[in-house]
Amino acid sequence: xxxxxxxxxxxxxxxxxxxxxxxxxxxxxxxxxxxxxxxxxxxxxxxxxxxxxxxxxxxxxxxxxxxxxxxxxxxxxxxxxxxxxxxxxxxxxxxxxxxxxxxxxxxxxxxxxxxxxxxxxxxxxxxxxxxxxxxxxxxxxxxxxxxxxxxxxxxxxxxxxxxxxxxxxxxxxxxxxxxxxxxxxxxxxxxxxxxxxxxxxxxxxxxxxxxxxxxxxx
Amino acid sequence: xxxxxxxxxxxxxxxxxxxxxxxxxxxxxxxxxxxxxxxxxxxxxxxxxxxxxxxxxxxxxxxxxxxxxxxxxxxxxxxxxxxxxxxxxxxxxxxxxxxxxxxxxxxxxxxxxxxxxxxxxxxxxxxxxxxxxxxxxxxxxxxxxxxxxxxxxxxxxxxxxxxxxxxxxxxxxxxxxxxxxxxxxxxxxxxxxxxxxxxxxxxxxxxxxxxxxxxxxxxxxxxxxxxxxxxxxxxxxxxxxxxxxxxxxxxxxxxxxxxxxxxxxxxxxxxxxxxxxxxxxxxxxxxxxxxxxxxxxxxxxxxxxxxxxxxxxxxxxxxxxxxxxxxxxxxxxxxxxxxxxxxxxxxxxxxxxxxxxxxxxxxxxxxxxxxxxxxxxxxxxxxxxxxxxxxxxxxxxxxxxxxxxxxxxxxxxxxxxxxxxxxxxxxxxxxxxxxxxxxxxxxxxxxxxxxxxxxxxxxxxxxxxxxxxxxxxxxx
Numbered sequence: 245x246x247x248x249x250x251x252x253x254x255x256x257x258x259x260x261x262x263x264x265x266x267x268x269x270x271x272x273x274x275x276x277x278x279x280x281x282x283x284x285x286x287x288x289x290x291x292x293x294x295x296x297x298x299x300x301x302x303x304x305x306x307x308x309x310x311x312x313x314x315x316x317x318x319x320x321x322x323x324x325x326x327x328x329x330x331x332x333x334x335x336x337x338x339x340x341x342x343x344x345x346x347x348x349x350x351x352x353x354x355x356x357x358x359x360x361x362x363x364x365x366x367x368x369x370x371x372x373x374x375x376x377x378x379x380x381x382x383x384x385x386x387x388x389x390x391x392x393x394x395x396x397x398x399x400x401x402x403x404x405x406x407x408x409x410x411x412x413x414x415x416x417x418x419x420x421x422x423x424x425x426x427x428x429x430x431x432x433x434x435x436x437x438x439x440x441x442x443x444x445x446x447x448x449x450x451x452x453x454x455x456x457x458x459x460x461x462x
Numbered sequence: 463x464x465x466x467x468x469x470x471x472x473x474x475x476x477x478x479x480x481x482x483x484x485x486x487x488x489x490x491x492x493x494x495x496x497x498x499x500x501x502x503x504x505x506x507x508x509x510x511x512x513x514x515x516x517x518x519x520x521x522x523x524x525x526x527x528x529x530x531x532x533x534x535x536x537x538x539x540x541x542x543x544x545x546x547x548x549x550x551x552x553x554x555x556x557x558x559x560x561x562x563x564x565x566x567x568x569x570x571x572x573x574x575x576x577x578x579x580x581x582x583x584x585x586x587x588x589x590x591x592x593x594x595x596x597x598x599x600x601x602x603x604x605x606x607x608x609x610x611x612x613x614x615x616x617x618x619x620x621x622x623x624x625x626x627x628x629x630x631x632x633x634x635x636x637x638x639x640x641x642x643x644x645x646x647x648x649x650x651x652x653x654x655x656x657x658x659x660x661x662x663x664x665x666x667x668x669x670x671x672x673x674x675x676x677x678x679x680x681x682x683x684x685x686x687x688x689x690x691x692x693x694x695x696x697x698x699x700x701x702x703x704x705x706x707x708x709x710x711x712x713x714x715x716x717x718x719x720x721x722x723x724x725x726x727x728x729x730x731x732x733x734x735x736x737x738x739x740x741x742x743x744x745x746x747x748x749x750x751x752x753x754x755x756x757x758x759x760x761x762x763x764x765x766x767x768x769x770x771x772x773x774x775x776x777x778x779x780x781x782x783x784x785x786x787x788x789x790x791x792x793x794x795x796x797x798x799x800x801x802x803x804x805x806x807x808x809x810x811x812x813x814x815x816x817x818x819x820x821x822x823x824x825x826x827x828x829x830x831x832x833x834x835x836x837x838x839x840x841x842x843x844x845x846x847x848x849x850x851x852x853x854x855x856x857x858x859x860x861x862x863x864x865x866x867x868x869x870x871x872x873x874x875x876x877x878x879x880x881x882x883x884x885x886x887x888x889x890x891x892x893x894x895x896x897x898x899x900x901x902x903x904x905x906x907x908x909x910x911x912x913x914x915x916x917x918x919x920x921x922x923x924x925x926x927x928x929x930x931x932x933x934x935x936x937x938x
Contacts (some may be wrong), residue, residue: 333592445477460755461469
């Protein structure tokens with residue numbers, strides 16, 4: 245790093261690891277990105293917390309594809325269990341508890357299977373990103389109940405898409421360099437969010453949703 | 463491309479709905495009312511608005527355990543108090559016959575009742591208990607808050623809607639803003655929606671013309687434009703909603719009672735009771751714009767800040783401003799079509815020869831007259847040729863009897879009769895032929911007189927005899 249802001253130097257001097265500083269400064273950018281996706285493009289995902297945390301989980305795995313693989317497996321097993329547990333007629337929390345337990349076991353199998361296939365990178369994924377991704381299943385199950393399977397699956401895919409965009413943004417070297425050099429720039433996200441919060445135009449996907457109406461308006 | 467963005471300004475999107483309408487106009491307390499179905503039912507009833515009867519409510523697991531299942535009628539709707547988007551609603555349509563069981567020691571036990579759902583499946587007391595437990599647990603409420611379950615009277619289906627609705631009861635969603643009905647749609651339950659009328663669940667939304675209460679265009683689910691009820695030949699446009707004015711009035715009154723500025727009012731029509739108010743919706747969906755192929759924002763902005771004193775006045779303003787064809791209404795009332803002084807007509811002559819021309823509507827003429835050239839084109843060449851061979855003016859044959867006159871003309875092929883036509887240029891005898899005139903989709907088989915109109919602007923005038931099914935608007 246050829247150009248480090250004095251502020252960042254100060255943080256490092258106080259013993260905060262550089263990685264932690266960068267990740268914390270990245271957070272405003274990632275959440276602003278998610279707000280932008282929701283308000284302007286119309287991609288909903290599971291709220292703001294889930295795509296943000298999945299973005300950081302992706303950043304924390306050694307290889308992105310293993311992160312995506314775990315995400316997909318979690319959602320897939322979550323969906324299967326919805327059908328499997330339907331006949332049991334049990335209440336919400338116990339049902340989520342069973343779902344979480346079985347997903348945890350599935351991930352364990354996946355990791356050991358990866359090891360058996362000589363994919364040591366998979367087994368090397370640390371526990372926190374895995375736990376984070378397992379917990380998103382609660383959001384998924386809630387969406388399944390409220391909005392149905394199809395809608396929940398769409399939300400999951402949207403979460404994955406936003407998290408991937410967030411991942412590439414947060415691991416973009418030029419952006420990291422920029423933040424290290426000018427950490428104050430992060431404050432721009434506040435006026436951007438004020439603007440997003442007052443944006444009352446149509447979302448991009450609504451142009452698609454209302455295409456028949458738009459055709460008909462003169 | 464820019465056109466699209468310009469037109470986009472007329473549509474109400476999710477952002478604008480939340481930011482510009484729900485936030486400023488729906489005070490928090492009022493929104494709470496709309497999210498609490500039992501409370502809003504009580505409030506509406508107090509405000510003189512007819513609502514479905516509340517049969518029973520279950521607030522706790524204890525109440526559920528002690529509930530008398532025999533007190534339920536054979537048909538009812540079970541709903542979560544704070545449900546949304548139609549989730550968690552269970553409707554039963556009939557009760558299975560149960561018989562007393564007499565065990566060997568002579569004690570009689572009556573088995574628990576069993577109900578039937580729309581798809582014919584059985585609903586046992588155990589099923590109901592499980593469903594109610596889920597409701598109490600908040601599985602269907604906003605933010606999973608613990609909830610109350612209640613049983614409600616199920617309305618009976620209006621005969622008119624029977625062929626359009628799958629099992630459930632259709633309802634009418636009216637968006638009300640500032641005491642004015644802004645847009646409306648008829649919501650029809652489908653097989654996919656499980657007898658529920660919510661579009662989110664796969665129901666059909668049919669746009670309604672605010673002025674007349676006649677349906678226009680339709681959408682299936684959240685965005686598919688359709689003309690017919692899926693799988694049938696039931697046309698969705700042109701359904702006339704009964705009690706239209708009363709429905710709009712109920713919607714506006716409900717807005718007054720609720721204290722919300724912007725809402726979706728759901729009204730159903732019961733076979734016996736007429737319009738019954740179902741519920742207030744603080745976050746009405748946007749698909750109504752697709753059903754009407756029209757933008758909400760444009761309409762909302764037009765009435766922002768208007769001072770409306772009474773519900774009746776608000777209804778009138780809404781119908782005037784946003785109702786499409788008032789003409790259609792006149793046509794509906796009179797049973798006659800409205801036409802202008804010049805109309806396109808289709809003429810069908812011999813051997814189905816068809817010609818489209820502009821016709822002059824002439825209330826001063828008795829018969830419809832067509833030009834001889836036109837008659838030739840319609841397959842009456844022989845008739846015209848033979849007729850022109852006869853040199854006889856009105857004066858020449860004036861003194862002859864009807865029979866004698868007919869003797870002169872009867873050899874002409876395809877001739878119907880001859881008639882005296884008195885016009886400004888004097889009286890004439892004219893031959894008539896039989897053709898079919900189609901005007902504004904009305905088919906009129908008729909006698910028309912032949913005359914040379916080559917020097918006139920229109921080759922055909924439509925006379926009084928053929929105008930009985932029409933009203934004439936000289937402005938058109």
